[in-house]
Amino acid sequence: MKEKCGLYGGIFSNIALELKRGLFSLQHRGQESCGISVLEDGKIKTIKGMGLVRNVLTDERITPLKTDMGIGHVRYSTAGTSEITNAQPLELTYKASKVAIAHNGNLQDQEEMLKNIEDSGQIFITNSDTEIFLHELVQHFKTPPIDWEPTEMANVLFKLKGAFSLLFLFEDKVVAIRDPLGYRPLWIRKDENSILFSSEDSAFPAGGEVTEMEAGSVAVATKDGLFYKRLEKRKKIDQCVFEYIYFSRPDSNTFKRSVYEVRQKLGEKCAEENPIEADVVIPVMDSVLLAAVGFSRKTKIPLEPALIRNPWVGRTFIEPSARSNAVKMKLSVVSKVLKGKKVVLVDDSIVRGTTSKRIVELVKSAEPSEIHFRVASPPVLSECFWGIDIAHKNSLIARRGMEEVKRYLGVNSLAYLSLKGMCEVLGGCDDFCVKCFKGEI
16 A cells, blocks of 8 residues: 655745654655755755655755745655656746645546647656646646736646645745645644644644645745635545555544544454454554554453564555565564464555565464454455555455455455444545445546
């Protein structure tokens, strides 16, 4: 499972250092590339590169930047190849004026849109769908970017189909836009001296007034203060449920709910629907710890974190390179805790099943008497084109059926949280996109 990107930016004293701190807090959302664009002496300057925040945004590169306005981005590519050209923020110079953009999400029918734009005689610097936003705005305004009116910008982009939370840096302001479906989160923090935007509220510094931008809204940060307005309100919004299941930090509040609490309740509901007699509950990865806590509490089976994560290895699912040895590099097992025991492995999702199989093999090396697998989300039955790099549906292991998945993993039993149960935890799924669980995409 892979997710595209995290955004951070705004107006803050010594914004370059604040961008580094904020992006470091959002590193889990993308480890492929990162970058910042800042306004220095009235001109936009961009620093970006392949790799982690700590390696790209070094003190030597950003400390000299004396500025208080900028945006930043961490990336995993779901549209566009993994190369420096596609690293964000992207910059555009048009009629002697500059704008930088950072994007979280994916556009629908992006390949067709890219082809149509190229057929009209326009060129692309990247092969990322993010550049489409700039082409749409240039074609609409045909004026220097500094003259683009933010609410009109939002209305132009709201005609596009897909998922997008956006940050723009102009030569006099930062503009934040969240699409009318609200697929990806975007937050605002404001105090007397600063205005910040972030994909997750947990990345903000302490204090200030923190609010989640509504679907179909625009916010503008200038030296004179904050402008915020909801421009479009649809009866149906489509928030990505995987923000709760996997992507967001547990200390974040997403879609007006605590991620910490939701994950525990998903684990509890999974246990309620799929009871089992066992000796220990083992969380598979860091992101599933809270679901495993909920499962343990509901079943009263002791929780044992017997899979130990190497802290020097990142979230390997976000790395585009081959990962045949990723599980062995990332995890080790405490054999004394598992030997001869009936073990319940709790995970947040199974997509292709290859990583899950390797984890089961690792646990088997500790010689447990039984291994039972529980998944705190429904089976993934369809790919996603809106900012999650889920495999083509033919490679989704859940489509093979429960018995075949159980045989492939090599476990004594396998069970998922039902779609109905997940929706009960969320208080209904009317405002969430669950198409990947229904096989509808």
